[in-house]
Amino acid sequence: MTKGEIQPAARPGDGAFVAAQIAEIRHHPALPAAIDAFFLSMTEHQKAQRVRRFVIGDRGRRLAFWAALYLDAESRQQLGPGLTVNRLCDVLQAHGDMSRGRARAIFHLLRHVGFIERAGPSEAGKHQAFRPSERMLRMATDRLALFFRALAEVSPVGRSALAALQTDGFCALFFARVGKLIVDGIRPLDREPLLAEFVSRDGGEYVLMHLCLAHSRADPVARRKGIVFNITEIARATHTSRPQVSRIIAAAAEAGLVARPSRAEIVVAExxxxxxxDAIAATFTDLAAITEVVLADLPALSPAR
Incomplete structure (x- = not known):
């Protein structure tokens, strides 16, 4: 491991231990309600401001958002040089999701919407350093709070994290400790290959959340025969075009993930x-393990200023 590279948060045990932890959360009686509440809060949070959809609307942009935060956290913890254009592009390319050209375009998008700003004046012969703006940090903190509220339903670590979220240094320490897991695991629905038809498409993650919410709210008969899923309303709620939502649903139907008894009805496959x-349980397990390390490393729980 080279200097400046952050190790993933340590886990208390081997793969068998982690599998057991995932299984414990996966079969927790409160998990279905926790997922519903999480999806509801995520979709409401996303719907509140149109810019959020453009900043984190697909897998590549979500990756860039979280990667920028942990690259900046490296420098705050004196573990690396921090956030630069080249370092962010390296991370995005290494993940295999995009070209360097698109990575640079996403970086400039983050700057354009005021999420990334210069961290001091430029110096000859050195790469310009950048940092997340206060606006970006607020959004990240808000989204972490949504994770922790849902985690609190199935793990006491979530309750401890909520209490510590507004303390000095918690978020910087969290983003530093999370390391590469923030790229691979913090996106809750990007864990399962079966979900790629949704999460790899612009707005698809939120379409999937709305679909799961509609399914959970329907009565058993409607779930078997088909739930009403208004594509026009979903397009409006996700700040996505109606044709895009239709393409997402059509691709899911072709993959056997949903069935279409009629144009207005959808049956969600088991x-x-x-x-x-499975994806949420695995993400919650990672989140709990990382957060335990962060809470142990916090010197004191002083309120954030």
Whole structure:
């Protein structure tokens, strides 16, 4: 491991231990309600401001958002040079999701919307350093709070994290400790290959959340025969075009993840629901392990200024 590279948060045990932890959360009686509440809060949070959809609307942009935060956290913890254009592009390219050209375009998008700003004046012969703006940090803190509220339903670590979230240094320490896991695991629905038809498409993650919410709210008969899923309303709620939502649903139907008894009705397949639950359980397990390390490393829980 080279200097400046952050190790993932340590886990208390081997793969068998982690598998047991995932299984414990996966079969927790409160998990279905926690997922519903999480999806509801995530969709409401996303719907509140149109810019959020453009900043984190697809897998590549979500990756850039969180990667920028942990690259900046490296320098705050004196573990690396911090956030530069080249370092962010290296991370995005290494993940295999995009070209360097698109990575640079996403960086400039983050700057354009005021999420990334210069960290001091430029110096000859040195790469310009950048940092997340207060606006970006507020959004990240808000989204972490949504994670922790849901985690609190299935783990006491979530309750401790909520209490510590507004303390000095918590978020910087969290982003530093999370390291590469923030790229691979913090996106809750990007864990299961079966969900790629949704999460790899612009706005698809939120379309999937709305679909799961509609399914959970329907009565058993409607779930079997088909739930009403208004594509026009979903497009408006996700700040996505109606044709884009239709393409997402059509691709999911072709993959056997949903069935379309009629143009207005959808039946959600059990494998899709199981994949969502598996992805959330795995993410919650990672989140709990990382957060335990962060809480142990905090010198004191002084309120953030």
């Amino acid at each position: 494998p899709l629901l199981a994949a969502v639950n």
